[in-house]
Amino acid sequence: MIFRKLVALFLLPLWSYFASPAIRFSPVENGPLLRSLPPRYAHLQMEARQVTGDFAEEGRTDRIYVLKEGDTPVFILKTLDMKKEDEKRDYYQEKRAFEVVQSKHFHRFRTPRLAYIGVKENTGMLIETPAAGKSLVWWLQDRTPEGREALKDAVEEAAIALAELHTSHKFSTPAPYYQKLYPASSLPGPYGLIHGDVHPGNIFFDGKSITFIDLSSLYPSLNGAPVALDVAHFTLMLRAFAGYYGVPKKEVELLVTQFLTTYRKHGYALSDKLIESYMKLIAHEYASYLAEGIGSQDHQILYVKRFMTSSGLANS
Ligand SMILES: Nc1ncnc2c1ncn2[C@@H]1O[C@H](COP(=O)(O)OP(=O)(O)O)[C@@H](O)[C@H]1O
Ligand SMILES: [Mg+2]
Known part of the structure; x- marks a missing residue:
């Protein structure tokens, strides 16, 4: 069983590359x-x-x-x-x-x-209506020079798009939903609207514009959400998904830097420390889902958890 999973993890990126x-x-x-x-x-x-x-x-x-x-x-x-x-x-x-x-x-x-x-x-x-273009999961797997350029453009546009969403509404406190989700945490601001589940599978790019899909998790942010939560979530998921598809680490870190630099220019100047503190909260949230048996069949949660453990973000 474990062997089959390991084989799948190594072969899938290759297989995916050939099978459009x-x-x-x-x-x-x-x-x-x-x-x-x-x-x-x-x-x-x-x-x-x-x-x-x-x-x-x-x-x-x-x-x-x-x-x-x-x-x-x-x-x-x-x-x-x-x-x-x-x-x-x-x-x-x-x-x-x-x-x-x-x-x-x-x-x-x-x-x-x-x-x-x-x-x-x-x-x-x-x-x-169908989102225009392909999701960033697809662009992560296109290793042609054109595909890699498109990936860079997509990450850049995603940063600008999130900055626009985040700065469109301002709140002075986070909604009670987030205080319950992350008990005993101080949840520093700024607060605004967020996507709430922003990862490569929920962002489409057609070479020019971004479309966000899967909006249900935006709902609780209608009463104010810490915007750094979205930035931390996307950064984590970009690293995890890119790692899964075998994008070289150096290239991934360049994409992350580009994402953060562009976001800070167009949105809020969030510090590295703030973003990292939200990454830790997300890591704990995923770990507690697994501890409660939620998502134990969910490969995405399992894989992201494994990635977080290897990055020192989760302990087990
Ligand atoms: N409007 C859409 N345009 C294109 N693909 C979509 C659209 N909505 C959903 N999908 C596809 O279906 C998948 C699952 O839908 P999504 O809304 O993200 O639900 P989930 O909550 O399961 O993540 C997406 O990752 C995407 O591939
Ligand atoms: Mg989705």
Whole structure:
């Protein structure tokens, strides 16, 4: 078992490089699901996301579909099991986050447009437009000179985009949500809106602009979140995902430096010490999820935990 995991960890980056690692979908018989959508979607073809076992590409939600008109993807359908408390919470949080973000005018990033949201027989359904381009998980795996340039541009644009989001609203305290999430911590500011789960799989780049997807974790920040939390989270995840895909360490550190320098220029001048203190909080949060048995099947949490241990951020 352990051996198989080790082999997979070493071979996957290679395999992914050759097997064009864009997200894969396959046709699916899903008449009942299509019929439960409003009639304007009835003529579309539905394909289900293939589960490839590549944690970084997949996120947590298994039931992602693409709705196509001929060969053109026109919508992404995300379904949630409303019988599960965490998925039900995600449904309402994502709905509210979409409403808020769509009512604002951001210049340096986009979000998908929410076309439909509804619940039918305990299945929550969100239909959104596809993000433009490919996720940073894809760009991390494109080792051609053009791909590496695009990765640099993507990281730069992501820094500017986060800076715009963070500085768009100002609060004098963090929302109680964060005080509960990180008990006994002082949570230094500044406070603003944050994405809350900003990692390479949730950022798309089309060569020019950034699109943030997976907005449910933005919701609690509507009452104020420490912006350094987002910066620390992205830095950690960039290192972890890049390490997983075999991007040389030197190149990763250049990307991290570029990210932080650009963010500080466009957003807040957060100190290294502040960012590091939030990295430690995140490391503890992941460790406690695992201790409670949450995410023990979640390869992303397990891998990021392993990365944090090797970086001295977690103890076990
Ligand atoms: N609007 C979208 N455009 C393109 N791909 C999407 C979109 N929404 C979801 N996906 C794909 O599905 C995956 C999982 O969706 P996401 O909203 O991130 O849910 P999770 O909470 O499981 O991370 C994403 O990593 C992405 O590959
Ligand atoms: Mg996601």
